[in-house]
Amino acid sequence: MLTEIRLTGFGGQGMIRFGYLLGKAASIFDGKHATMTQSFGPEARGSACSSQVVISGDRVLYPYVTTPHIMVAMSQEGYAKHAQNIADQGTLLVDEDLVKPDKTKKGIKLFAIPSTRFAEEMKTRIAANVVMFGFFTAVTGLISEESAKKAIKDSFKEKIIDINMRAFDKGYQYGKELLSKAG
Amino acid sequence: MLTEIRLTGFGGQGMIRFGYLLGKAASIFDGKHATMTQSFGPEARGSACSSQVVISGDRVLYPYVTTPHIMVAMSQEGYAKHAQNIADQGTLLVDEDLVKPDKTKKGIKLFAIPSTRFAEEMKTRIAANVVMFGFFTAVTGLISEESAKKAIKDSFKEKIIDINMRAFDKGYQYGKELLSKAG
Numbered sequence: 089m090l091t092e093i094r095l096t097g098f099g100g101q102g103m104i105r106f107g108y109l110l111g112k113a114a115s116i117f118d119g120k121h122a123t124m125t126q127s128f129g130p131e132a133r134g135s136a137c138s139s140q141v142v143i144s145g146d147r148v149l150y151p152y153v154t155t156p157h158i159m160v161a162m163s164q165e166g167y168a169k170h171a172q173n174i175a176d177q178g179t180l181l182v183d184e185d186l187v188k189p190d191k192t193k194k195g196i197k198l199f200a201i202p203s204t205r206f207a208e209e210m211k212t213r214i215a216a217n218v219v220m221f222g223f224f225t226a227v228t229g230l231i232s233e234e235s236a237k238k239a240i241k242d243s244f245k246e247k248i249i250d251i252n253m254r255a256f257d258k259g260y261q262y263g264k265e266l267l268s269k270a271g
Numbered sequence: 272m273l274t275e276i277r278l279t280g281f282g283g284q285g286m287i288r289f290g291y292l293l294g295k296a297a298s299i300f301d302g303k304h305a306t307m308t309q310s311f312g313p314e315a316r317g318s319a320c321s322s323q324v325v326i327s328g329d330r331v332l333y334p335y336v337t338t339p340h341i342m343v344a345m346s347q348e349g350y351a352k353h354a355q356n357i358a359d360q361g362t363l364l365v366d367e368d369l370v371k372p373d374k375t376k377k378g379i380k381l382f383a384i385p386s387t388r389f390a391e392e393m394k395t396r397i398a399a400n401v402v403m404f405g406f407f408t409a410v411t412g413l414i415s416e417e418s419a420k421k422a423i424k425d426s427f428k429e430k431i432i433d434i435n436m437r438a439f440d441k442g443y444q445y446g447k448e449l450l451s452k453a454g
Contacts, residue, residue: 099425099426100428104287105290107285107309108309111309112309112311114311115311121311122310122311123285123308123310123311124308124309124311125306125307125308125309125311125334126290126291126306126308127305127306127331128294128295128297128298128304128305128306133339148310151308151334151335152334168442200285242282245283
């Protein structure tokens, strides 16, 4: 079982940190393997930022992502560029204030959250990526809540762990509520 | 021409940010292609952190690094784990206060800098990775000074660009002096 994930947004939103947290959580949890790849090319000239994460039971031999099973979009530009490549029956997560998902293929499961707004309400706009990471954890079920929190504890400096834990919980709870409403 | 680079240190030193700056500089400069890959596995359980960057004139088809031409080590653990794999005639850059390069193969070009100490003297310990990035730029010649600075401007928030530019310059000048002394 191999899951390909694309994380896209603009520079400064912490999409690479998101990928790092995700990869670390998956590798701590259940002995999975993970890679995160950042490709630079002409598209790196600008504010777009896109990371690719592959999570697998076995060693990852080919880390590039072409048709992600899961895509997270935190910018309209990132969404527009990659939306057509989401795998059939794939999952799309967006920041609903930043992305209008107007080109999404039929059959894609869409989950929306105001992650940046939530982070701003917590006076920590910079943690919008961690709110989204919590939301991702809840709606995809790909990594456990416990592993995700371990990854956060391992990856941030002591004094900002608490605020990031709260950002995570905010996104996680919102995701769980969405799922329970959806039945 | 393809150059493989391994960046190793411990979590919190910003080795991933280093890889990101390097990849961005190379891709802005001269139309090169670059990828950064972060592998997670058993070794991710701990404080070790290792990123791999491949820079090439063509698209990078295989982003894993096995025998890097250039290795940067900012922790003894990272050095000890990967030192034996540096390519023949390769280049090793170390933080001289943090790494004792006692297992380096013959024929490897060694460059040492007190990057963390320099950053502390500038009251910005967190920028030790950028001091090392400046040093890397000077001694390897792999990317231009101009591209490296562009990458810094593009990648940091406005208010911390200046301090990072100074951190870069510190490492860059130190590297240039080393080279001129070496003849």
